[in-house]
Amino acid sequence: MAGRQGAGGGSPFGDPDAAVFVISVAAELTGLHPQTLRTYERMGLITPGRTGGGGRRYSQRDVERLRQIAELTASGTGIEGVRRILELENQVDALAARNGELVDENEHLREALRQAALRLRAAQAGEPASGAPSSGGRLPVLRRPDPGQSMVVWRRGR
Incomplete structure (x- = not known):
């Protein structure tokens, strides 16, 4: 389709923010007049990318936003x-x-x-x-109990 260009020969469709559509293609995809797209840009509703020469380039995300704007205005908003x-x-x-x-x-x-x-x-x-129980049948280091406390020591069976 005219107006699409990819960097390095790759497909631009993987990145919804890749500015690939010229204004005429974006207008056709959205059903809006190119002048309407320019008006929406002046109003700050959309901000297309620009080429080195100043030409507008619209991304898939821009096209989706333009469609949303068109639906909202068509419903009376x-x-x-x-x-x-x-x-x-x-x-x-x-x-x-x-x-x-x-x-x-x-x-x-x-x-x-x-x-x-x-x-x-x-x-x-x-x-x-490590939080893992001691291995090899060794008992853990024991602290001296406080006076009046009992302590039971046992060894786990194998």
């Missing part, structure tokens, strides 16, 4: 309403990404806490730092 909807969607996307980061961080912290708790229990029991 005014341009300021469209602008607000797009802003809110961007906020939702940013919050979802941050939430994912926090979930990952929380999982890492839980694992670190679990490992620290295992090391603490092992240290309190006199076991090796």
Whole structure:
């Protein structure tokens, strides 16, 4: 299709942000007039990429956004309403990404806490730092009990 170009001969379709469509192709894909695309750009609703010579290049993500704008305006939403909807969607996307980061961080912290708790229990029991019970039939190092406390020592059967 005219207006597509890929770097190094690779397909541009793997990257939805690759600016590959000239304005006439983007207009055809969205069903909008090229002048409408220019107007949306002036209003800040869309920001296409530019070639070295200043020509507009639209990405697949730009085309999807233009289709969304067209659907919203066709359903009676005014341009300021469209602008607000797009802003809110961007906020939702940013919050979802941050939430994912926090979930990952929380999982890492839980694992670190679990490992620290295992090391603490092992240290309190006199076991090796790995948290694994001592092997080879050796008894763990015992601390002197406080006066008035009882201590039972046994050896695990083989």
